Amino acid sequence: DSGVTQTPKHLITATGQRVTLRCSPRSGDLSVYWYQQSLDQGLQFLIQYYNGEERAKGNILERFSAQQFPDLHSELNLSSLELGDSALYFCASSVFQGSTGELFFGEGSRLTVL
Amino acid sequence: AQTVTQSQPEMSVQEAETVTLSCTYDTSENNYYLFWYKQPPSRQMILVIRQEAYKQQNATENRFSVNFQKAAKSFSLKISDSQLGDTAMYFCAFVPRGGATNKLIFGTGTLLAVQP
Numbered sequence: 425d426s427g428v429t430q431t432p433k434h435l436i437t438a439t440g441q442r443v444t445l446r447c448s449p450r451s452g453d454l455s456v457y458w459y460q461q462s463l464d465q466g467l468q469f470l471i472q473y474y475n476g477e478e479r480a481k482g483n484i485l486e487r488f489s490a491q492q493f494p495d496l497h498s499e500l501n502l503s504s505l506e507l508g509d510s511a512l513y514f515c516a517s518s519v520f521q522g523s524t525g526e527l528f529f530g531e532g533s534r535l536t537v538l
Numbered sequence: 539a540q541t542v543t544q545s546q547p548e549m550s551v552q553e554a555e556t557v558t559l560s561c562t563y564d565t566s567e568n569n570y571y572l573f574w575y576k577q578p579p580s581r582q583m584i585l586v587i588r589q590e591a592y593k594q595q596n597a598t599e600n601r602f603s604v605n606f607q608k609a610a611k612s613f614s615l616k617i618s619d620s621q622l623g624d625t626a627m628y629f630c631a632f633v634p635r636g637g638a639t640n641k642l643i644f645g646t647g648t649l650l651a652v653q654p
Contacts, residue, residue, distance in 0.1 A: 466629065466646040472640075518640050526588055528585075529584075
């Protein structure tokens with residue numbers, strides 16, 4: 425158990441809909457990262473938050489947005505969903521400053537868009 | 539741009555034998571971390587081993603060890619006495635040390651099948 429909690433584990437929705445994925449980082453971790461893993465693909469970095477502020481942005485679509493709340497949990501919002509958005513979305517956390525580099529991953533949220 | 543390359547999409551090994559997974563990376567940084575993560579069929583991302591670039595000694599974790607060649611920008615993973623539970627996708631990852639972000643850059647992965 426990594427200590428990172430993601431909900432929901434599975435989500436099935438239709439094209440054009442909007443969903444929210446939630447992540448609670450490990451206790452004490454200030455930084456949250458979101459990654460997307462499409463079928464049989466590697467992990468693509470989407471966005472990072474540190475202590476409530478956006479720290480880095482990757483290949484995140486304009487239809488997607490995220491935020492980190494004062495209690496450090498994070499939400500990834502996906503809107504106007506398309507079939508190609510079907511993927512496993514991972515949240516990871518780290519201490520960031522003073523860390524030894526590794527990220528601790530949640531179990532992922534599997535999104536299926538029909 | 540910093541990139542991580544895994545040139546072996548799939549590999550197979552017999553149980554109890556040894557297998558080596560390859561990884562190369564490209565960076566102008568001098569100080570960084572390298573990782574191997576394992577993703578079994580459960581899809582959970584599990585850290586296997588970590589290497590700090592300023593340490594010349596290769597990291598070892600039980601049956602897992604790395605061959606870190608900094609000048610060649612190579613970071614291979616050796617799995618000894620392979621077990622059925624080692625069947626998984628293995629990702630090599632890189633992050634500069636002390637950078638503005640700790641985001642990991644991943645390779646495309648190597649699917650390892652351990653055969654009984």
